Amino acid sequence: NRKAPRRDSGESSTTWRPAPPRPRNSLPARIRARTSDLRARRLWGNPADDPNNTQRNLLVLTVGMKQKAGVDSIVRAFDLTQFTVVLFHYDGAVDGWDDLPWSEDAIHVSAKKQSKWWFAKRFLHPDVVEPYDFVFLWDEDIDVVTDSFDASEYLRIARDNGLHISQPALVSGRGAWPITSAVEGVEMHRRGVDWNGAPCPDAQGNPRDVPPCAAYVEIMVPVFSRRSWRCVWTMIQNDLTHGWGLDLTWHRCAADPGGNLSAVDAMGVVDAQGVRHKAEPTLKEQGEGGVGLDGADAVGRRRAAEWDAYNSRWKTPMLQELHEQLLEHDEQFAEHHEGESGTD
Structure with a gap:
């Protein structure tokens, strides 16, 4: 860390500011490890003797x-x-x-x-x-x-x-x-x-x-x-x-x-x-509702709100048009399969 003077309301004061991180290329090439993986490693033995990984x-x-x-x-x-x-x-x-x-x-x-x-x-x-x-x-x-x-x-x-x-x-x-x-x-x-x-x-x-x-x-x-x-x-x-x-x-x-x-x-x-x-709605069962709203409905509302948010960020009318078509099909599907198990 280093000190840097700062002017505040005409009076001089001192504040501590962290030094900027060192550039990555300041590290020796032999020590840089840009990527990782999900391979489990042993807590024992020589690392050079670990089994070869075939899981690609x-x-x-x-x-x-x-x-x-x-x-x-x-x-x-x-x-x-x-x-x-x-x-x-x-x-x-x-x-x-x-x-x-x-x-x-x-x-x-x-x-x-x-x-x-x-x-x-x-x-x-x-x-x-x-x-x-x-x-x-x-x-x-x-x-x-x-x-x-x-x-x-x-x-x-x-x-x-x-x-x-x-x-x-x-x-x-x-x-x-x-x-x-x-x-x-x-x-x-x-x-x-x-x-x-x-x-x-x-x-x-x-x-x-x-x-x-x-x-x-x-x-x-x-x-x-x-x-x-x-x-x-x-x-x-x-x-x-x-x-x-x-x-x-x-x-x-x-x-x-x-x-x-x-x-x-x-x-x-x-x-x-x-x-x-199999269309088994297990994720919907994780939802938490409120007054007059069960957990599955709460999950559904969240999904609809997220669609609107994503569409606004993507900024294209295509998504909204497709969403409306999909909702219309969902209603027809629900009417045709009334009484069957729901979808997730």
């Missing part, structure tokens, strides 16, 4: 005990020699997973009543994700068993098709937009329609390659490449926990103009490796 991908799930059996099925569908498993616990019940054979090697992070985007913003910084090729950032209520999801085959398809942001197709269960539904007889697809059955027409009625009809992947089961995640992480708003609106804008992170790769080219839905959405 991340499987990240935000979980609660009610979905334990389903989460176990998801993890077992992944080759754990290729994947590091990260569990974000929103109910605080970390010890309840100890009986699963893979849990001891997983990374567990706990914070009650938080969403996966809250966790991701704080614990998946791009400099931590840098060593990994792909990040599977999934919801917990996903069925991978019925259609024999194969994560290794999924990775092959993503690499072969140059997909930087992708998702498995939904064989059944509700998605946000029709493009996420499985298409028979193809390995993957890049284009679809909106809930009006139109390919996102412009004012003249011509189809456009814009979300959610192209360059679209939903926030439910996205898969990101290392490059795209660095950009997507920056888009996650620190104060908006539900992530609504992200999937309609993160096509900006998939495109690589320098490499002549458009967002449509770099995004896709993988049909050959589909999953099913």
Whole structure:
């Protein structure tokens, strides 16, 4: 620290001000460690003798005990020699997973009543994700068993098709937009329609390659490449926990103009490796209501408010138009499925 004189109301006084941090390049190159990883390290032995790491991908799930059996099925569908498993616990019940054979090697992070985007913003910084090729950032209520999801085959398809942001197709269960539904007889697809059955027409009625009809992947089961995640992480708003609106804008992170790769080219839905959405609203159960408002409704209101906030920051009428269309479809869906279990 150093002293710096300061004039205040004509009188001389002295205040303490911290010295500016030393530039990073003042450190010796051999000691700089710009990136990290999520690899657990031993507390004993020589660091040079630590086992080689083969886990080049991340499987990240935000979980609660009610979905334990389903989460176990998801993890077992992944080759754990290729994947590091990260569990974000929103109910605080970390010890309840100890009986699963893979849990001891997983990374567990706990914070009650938080969403996966809250966790991701704080614990998946791009400099931590840098060593990994792909990040599977999934919801917990996903069925991978019925259609024999194969994560290794999924990775092959993503690499072969140059997909930087992708998702498995939904064989059944509700998605946000029709493009996420499985298409028979193809390995993957890049284009679809909106809930009006139109390919996102412009004012003249011509189809456009814009979300959610192209360059679209939903926030439910996205898969990101290392490059795209660095950009997507920056888009996650620190104060908006539900992530609504992200999937309609993160096509900006998939495109690589320098490499002549458009967002449509770099995004896709993988049909050959589909999953099913069980639509079990466990996160809504974490909400806290008030007078005349239950917890689930309180969560819903928060989501709507966050959509408005995100849209105002993005400053485009597109998001508001799509939000209105989505709300209209939600009402129709609710009327058609009245009496069934809700969606998260």
